[in-house]
Amino acid sequence: MITIYDEKGKKLASIANDDDFNHIPSKELLEVLGFHQTPDWRFITYFRDDVMRYHYKMTRENMNPKSIPTPFREAYSLRRGLIEMCEGDSLKPSWVIMPTDLDIGEIKKKWYINFCKNHLLTVIDSANESRQET
Numbered sequence: 440m441i442t443i444y445d446e447k448g449k450k451l452a453s454i455a456n457d458d459d460f461n462h463i464p465s466k467e468l469l470e471v472l473g474f475h476q477t478p479d480w481r482f483i484t485y486f487r488d489d490v491m492r493y494h495y496k497m498t499r500e501n502m503n504p505k506s507i508p509t510p511f512r513e514a515y516s517l518r519r520g521l522i523e524m525c526e527g528d529s530l531k532p533s534w535v536i537m538p539t540d541l542d543i544g545e546i547k548k549k550w551y552i553n554f555c556k557n558h559l560l561t562v563i564d565s566a567n568e569s570r571q572e573t
Contacts, residue, residue: 440456441548442454443562448561451560452471452472458544459544460545461547465482465551474558479528480527482524482525483523485511485520486520490511513536521535522535522546526557
């Protein structure tokens, strides 16, 4: 379980178990803290079919294949999904091509904890028995 507190010690949110990160959209995770998802802080999952549709749309519109972001081209060629994460700078996203055994929830949890730290919130992760403060 992780619990998030503001700088005054007020409890803002609790997430019961790590599996919840697989099911709760990133937008909702931020809203319970009183924040909104912005281009600078986003976590987007493009499943395999999303990558295929995006690539098909771009090539159908006669886009130069090199103008399709490299991670999308790579995910398309591997027939895999893709995760796009921004952690404070929308111009420098991180990309993860999804292998079949990827734990999306674990990656989203790390992104969420980074968001909290960046916004001066305290995170207590009882699974790790650790307090992560800024």
